[in-house]
Each structure stands twice: as structure tokens, then as C-alpha cells.
Amino acid sequence: MIEIADPDAMRTWSRAERKSGRTIALxxxxxxxxxxxxxxxxxxxxxVDRVVVSIFVNPLQFGSTEDLGAxxxxxxxxxxxxxxxxxxxxxxxxxxxxxxxxxxxxxxxxSLADSLCGAQRxxxxxxxxxxxxxxxxxxxxxxxxxxxxxxQQAVVIRRMVTDLNLPIEIDxxxxxxxxxxxxxxxxxxxxxxxxxxxxxxxxxxxDAAHEAFLGGERAVDRLVAAARAPIDSEPALELEYLEVVDxxxxxxxETAEAASIMxxxxxxxxxxxxxxxxxxxxxxxxxxxxx
Ligand code: AMP
Numbered sequence: 001m002i003e004i005a006d007p008d009a010m011r012t013w014s015r016a017e018r019k020s021g022r023t024i025a026l027x028x029x030x031x032x033x034x035x036x037x038x039x040x041x042x043x044x045x046x047x048v049d050r051v052v053v054s055i056f057v058n059p060l061q062f063g064s065t066e067d068l069g070a071x072x073x074x075x076x077x078x079x080x081x082x083x084x085x086x087x088x089x090x091x092x093x094x095x096x097x098x099x100x101x102x103x104x105x106x107x108x109x110x111s112l113a114d115s116l117c118g119a120q121r122x123x124x125x126x127x128x129x130x131x132x133x134x135x136x137x138x139x140x141x142x143x144x145x146x147x148x149x150x151x152q153q154a155v156v157i158r159r160m161v162t163d164l165n166l167p168i169e170i171d172x173x174x175x176x177x178x179x180x181x182x183x184x185x186x187x188x189x190x191x192x193x194x195x196x197x198x199x200x201x202x203x204x205x206x207d208a209a210h211e212a213f214l215g216g217e218r219a220v221d222r223l224v225a226a227a228r229a230p231i232d233s234e235p236a237l238e239l240e241y242l243e244v245v246d247x248x249x250x251x252x253x254e255t256a257e258a259a260s261i262m263x264x265x266x267x268x269x270x271x272x273x274x275x276x277x278x279x280x281x282x283x284x285x286x287x288x289x290x291x
Contacts, residue, residue, distance in 0.1 A: 001083045003090045007098070007138045010091050014052070014139050022049035026141035028132060031055040032072040032186035033081045035289045036176035040145040041085040043173055052089040052139050053082045059095050060103055061127030070270075072189045091139065098134065106130040107164075109156045115250050116152045116263050117274065120240055125156050132157055136168055144168055149175040149183050151261050151276040155250055175275070175286045177203065183275045184289075190271035194236075201237055202264050202275045203283050204230040209262055210282035218256050220244045223279075227262065240265040240272070247278070 004010045017024055025044035029037050033055075045051055055078055062068035075092065082090055107129035109118065118125050136144065146154045154172045161170055176184050181203035182196075191199055205227035212226040224242055231237055242264045244256050253260055258280035265274045277283050 001079075001087050001090055003079070003092060005092050005094065005097065007093060007134075010052075010089070010093075010138050011140065013089060014141075017050050018140065023143070024048055024050045024052060024139065024141045025143040025145060026135060026139045027051065027053045027145050028135050029053060029055055030057045030071065030186065031078050032074060032189065033078045034176075034184045034186065036147055036149060036184040038081060038085050039176050039287070040147060040171075040173050041082065041087060043171060044143055044145045045086050048143055050088040051086065052091055052141065053087045054091040054093075054135055054139070056091075056093055056098065056131065056135075057095075058098075058127060058131040060099070060106075060130055061124050063121055063123065066121075067187075067190075067270075070190075072186055091135075098131070103130055107133050107160060109160075112152070112156045112159060112250050115245055115252060116241060116243060117265060118152060118250075120265065125153070128153055129156060129160050133160065133164075136166060141168060143171060145171040145173055147175060148172050148278075149185070149275070151263055151278075152250060155247070175283070177283065177286050177288045179288050181207070181283060181288070183273075183286075185273065187271050187273065190269065192269060195269045195271070198234045198236045199268060199271075199273060201230045201234045202266060202273060205242070206262060206264065206275060206277045206283050210277055210279065210284070213256060213279045214282075220252075220254050220256055223256055223262065227264065231264070231266065236268050238267040240267060244279070 025048040027040045109125040113125040158170050180200040182200045209223045209227035244262045247259050260279045263276035
């Protein structure tokens with residue numbers, strides 16, 4: 001596995017691979033790799049000749065009051081984990097090389113950022129799209145894989161690729177969960193033991209809504225009520241949003257349909273956790289690992 005920090009060197013490596021007829025996949029991450037990230041590597045490993053994993057905690061997507069400074073970082077562990085899953089190239093740029101000058105020109109998500117996390121985190125998806133565009137331009141992959149755990153992110157990235165005619169296939173992978181249903185996340189490291197016990201209530205809420213949906217319920221207020229029952233029973237969980245949105249426009253809907261996305265965000269202690277299901281699929285369809 002080659003490790004590269006310089007964007008020009010990364011592009012030179014990538015172009016040489018492409019010139020030799022090899023295909024490349026990119027898995028962008030912020031590091032602190034867990035099984036959710038590693039499954040993205042597994043998925044693309046089967047489809048391309050070279051897998052590049054980027055590790056970059058992108059300052060542009062963090063609000064001024066958010067956890068940029070505290071975000072967990074462990075490059076030694078990540079290096080071993082990425083290598084263990086067959087990564088060929090690890091791209092680990094610094095903020096200084098990614099943003100040598102202020103990022104004046106950016107990619108904007110438009111109305112796709114009006115709901116869910118976009119409404120709660122002004123500028124977040126602009127920061128995400130801008131860095132993903134930069135990573136795409138640096139690595140020039142044929143394929144890039146993202147997790148459905150960040151459902152809004154996957155939608156805005158797919159839309160960027162469509163609207164800006166980027167020659168890259170986007171793969172979106174199911175959410176990898178702990179055995180008790182909690183979606184795996186680097187931010188789960190912020191949870192105390194007591195908070196960790198409470199956190200799966202989010203997934204239980206989504207499962208309850210999914211059950212109601214499968215039972216024929218389509219009214220969003222009743223689906224939300226079903227999801228809220230387990231969540232509200234945990235006072236430590238401070239709900240930020242719980243919405244059902246259209247899978248393309250991400251606009252809230254009043255009547256759910258198959259493929260509508262139910263998404264939730266909640267604060268618990270120092271952590272802000274997000275999760276979602278695609279109605280008709282449910283969290284039960286997601287892979288589970290761990291204890
Ligand atoms: P992050 O490092 O949190 O920015 O995540 C990097 C990529 O991994 C993103 O595409 C995420 O959606 C994806 N990801 C994070 N957690 C999970 C998970 N539990 N299951 C599947 N994909 C995930």
C-alpha cells in the first residue's frame with residue numbers, strides 16, 4: 001500500500017494506474033475507520049483494480065461550534081485497517097495542502113440542503129461537496145463508494161455527479177450496524193457507557209416506524225409517532241429532527257411511499273448521532289456486526 005499526502009503526487013500515481021489500463025475506486029473518509037468504512041472498501045475491491053482510501057478531516061464541513069478539534073484521529077490504526085482490507089493507496093493530505101488559500105469557490109447543494117442535517121448545519125454540505133469534488137479531481141476515480149448512513153450526503157453527491165456531468169460511478173452501501181442496531185459511526189466514540197446503552201433507541205424508533213409502514217401506515221405524522229415512542233422513552237436523547245423526505249428532492253412529505261427516507265438526528269451527551277431507513281427496506285435489512 002502506497003501512502004501519499006501530496007495532491008499532485010496522488011494524481012500522478014492515479015494517472016499512471018489509469019494509463020496502464022487499471023480502474024480505480026475511491027472511498028473518502030474522515031478516518032477513525034470502523035467496519036462501516038471497511039465494508040465500503042470490500043465492496044469496491046471486487047469491482048476495480050486499485051482502491052484508494054482518503055483520510056481527511058475536512059474543516060470546511062464543520063461549523064464553528066462543532067467537533068473539528070475533538071474528532072477522533074488515529075492514523076496508525078487506520079493504516080493497518082485499510083491495508084488489512086486490501087487498500088492500494090492511502091491519501092492523507094493535510095488541511096494546509098487541501099486549502100492552501102481560503103476556499104472561495106465552492107460547490108453548493110442548493111435546495112437539497114434545506115432539510116435534515118442541511119437545515120441544522122448551515123454550510124455543511126457545501127463543505128462536503130467541495131471536498132468531494134476536490135478528491136474526485138485529485139484521484140480521478142472510476143467509482144466512488146459512500147454509506148447510506150449519511151443518506152442526505154449520498155443524495156447530494158449523486159446529484160452533484162449528475163448535474164455537473166462527472167464521469168464517476170457512485171456506489172451507495174447499506175448502513176453497517178452494531179448487533180443492537182446502533183449505526184456504526186466514528187462519533188460513537190464520544191458515548192459514555194450509559195449513553196451507549198441508550199443510543200440504539202434511535203434504530204429501534206426507525207424499526208418501529210418501518211413496522212407501521214409495512215402494516216400499511218402511510219401518514220407521516222403517525223409514522224413519526226411510532227418512531228418517537230422508543231426515542232422519547234430515553235430522556236438522555238435530545239431529538240434534533242425526525243422527518244420523512246422524498247428520496248430525490250429531500251423535501252419533507254406528508255404521505256410516505258416505498259423508498260421515502262425516514263431520517264433522525266439526536267444529541268446525546270457530547271455526541272450528535274444520525275440514522276435513517278428507506279421505508280420498505282428497514283434497518284433489519286442492514287448488515288450487523290460487533291457485540
Ligand atoms: P466518515 O468518515 O464518517 O465521513 O464516513 C466516510 C464514509 O463512510 C461515508 O460515505 C459514510 O457514509 C460511510 N459510513 C460511515 N459510517 C457508516 C456505516 N455505519 N455504514 C456504512 N457506511 C458508513
